Amino acid sequence: MFNKILIANRGEIAVRIIRACKTLGIKTVSVYSKVDENSLHTVLADEKICIGEANPRESYLDMSKIVSAAIVTKSDAIHPGFGFLSEKSEFVELCKSQNIKFIGPDSKIIDAMGNKSKARNTMIEAGVPVVPGSKAPIYISEDGKKIADEIGYPVIVKASSGGGGKGMRIVEKEEDFETLFNLAQIESVNAFNDDTMYVEKYIKNPKHIEVQILGDSYGNVIHLGERDCSIQRNHQKMIEESPSPVIDEITRKKLGNMAVKAAKAVNYENAGTIEFLMDEDLNFYFIEMNTRIQVEHPVTEMVTGVDLIKEQIKIAYGETLSLTQDDVKIKGHAIECRINAENPANNFLPCPGEITSLNLPGGNGVRVDTFIYCGYKIPMNYDSMICKIIVHGCNRSEAIEKMKIALDELVVSGIETNANFQYSLMNNPVYVQGKADTGFIEELL
Structure with missing residues (x-):
């Protein structure tokens, strides 16, 4: 080792x-x-x-x-x-x-899956369903508009090297395409130094579903179930849970099989995530692969009992996977809330500063991943996330109740956080019923 x-x-x-x-x-x-x-x-x-x-x-x-x-x-x-x-x-x-x-994976895999247009074509060749859209990279708005006119509006313009909502624009009408394409491309150049774009059909307010996979250097690949990451603001995830509250067992099995198929198509090694959009009829489409551990990995660990970081390390050392697909059992339900140093009442403005008092929640089935402590000064230079609260219950209802208790116990004084906003989401009937999609937060606000 x-x-x-x-x-x-x-x-x-x-x-x-x-x-x-x-x-x-x-x-x-x-x-x-x-x-x-x-x-x-x-x-x-x-x-x-x-x-x-x-x-x-x-x-x-x-x-x-x-x-x-x-x-x-x-x-x-x-x-x-x-x-x-x-x-x-x-x-x-x-x-x-x-x-x-x-x-982590080899550089060739990172390049192959990091370029979204290349990844898309790889998945098409592997037989993994993708959202209808462009097959070749697009550099000028005229070429993009031809694709958009063919597949029909609305469409979404995306940066091939994008992430975190950068270099993306939704185009509802033909006459807006050129302007919005150019804006997205400029943003892509500024954020990623890359003007390569692609266009695909925009699925309004879908569910955002991702599947955790592990692969070793001997060709073994398994999945560890799905996570529902539909609660987002500006394409940034806020709440994640596993398993998804809307997916039936037949769809769940198809999703897992497709994720494994996608990973094997690029000889994937280490931990990764295959991300899908799912419409209201449970049709799912590949959108991208994240070739790293995810922020939301703890919910998978809570329902499977698998330490994903340890698996990453052992795979990198050259060991075979320590479990097979048959060993993976999903038990109960897990939810994660991202706690950010930001003020929801002021358009979620980041709120760095000194933490003057702190109480972190605990109890059976409650996990807190954080780096803060009383007296710590949160710098203004980095992402505003300061804490992740993860809970596990025997079912989704119990997990929601545990999360409400945990959020109620959380005290972070000296700065503003989004904890109260997260608490309100836990009580929102749309979320409680499992009906929230990627447009939920925007509609709520």
Whole structure:
């Protein structure tokens, strides 16, 4: 097994990885920016090393600094977590050149699935259903409009290298296509330095369903059930749960089989997620693959009992999967709420600052993934998520009740959070009935 792993990330995911490493007897190294010197992940790791200024480009996104830190600390491997460099193929190659194991898929897989138009074509060839749309990359609005006119409006224009809602525009009418295409393309260039776009049919207010998969280097691939991630604001997930409240067993089996089929089509290795859109008739369509661990991975862990971070590490070390598809059993229901330092009453404006008092919820079936503590100062330079509350119940109703209790127990003073807003969602009849789709939050607001 690896002797030492460097965690190329921060916040709760860095803490999560450190804990998984400890259970495997692996030493850890935390990297941190100057404003993160007192963050919890720097305290829990065996070693820590500063890699630069608060700006992510000067620290967490600086590949050479992170690899240098791994070399200096004699780390065998690097775990990227999610975000930052987790899906950067150049980083994978740099690690490889220094004989440092990247805990994730090969760079070729990241490139193949990171380009959404290429991934789409790969899935079509593999027989995985996709949303009707363009097959070739699009660079000018005239070409995109021809596709849109063929498949019919509304359509959605997307950046091939996109993510997090960047480089996306919904086009309802033919006369708006050129303007909105150009706006999306400009946003893509600014965010990803890539002007490659694609166009597909827009499915109004679908369910967003994703399937967790694991694959080893010996061709074994399994899925661990689905997650329903339909509760979103500006394409950013807020609440995730497993299993989905609307999917029947026949559809669930089809989804899992298609996810495995998609992963095998690219010889996938390590943890990944196949994401689908599902319409009201339970027809589902591939939209993308995330070649990393997801923020919402704990809900899968709660219903399967599988430690996904440990599996990632063991796969990267060259071990075979520790379980087969028949070993995967979904038990009960899990829900995750993302707690962000933001003010819902002020258009969800980020709210950095010092935490003056803190009480985290607990109890049977309650898990909290966080990096905050009383006296901690939340910096303004990074994502506003400060905490994830995950609950597990014997069924969905019990899980919802546990989440309401957990949110009620949560106290974070000194800053604003979205906890009360999340509590209101737990009481919303549309959510309680499992009818919420991706347009739910916008309609509610």
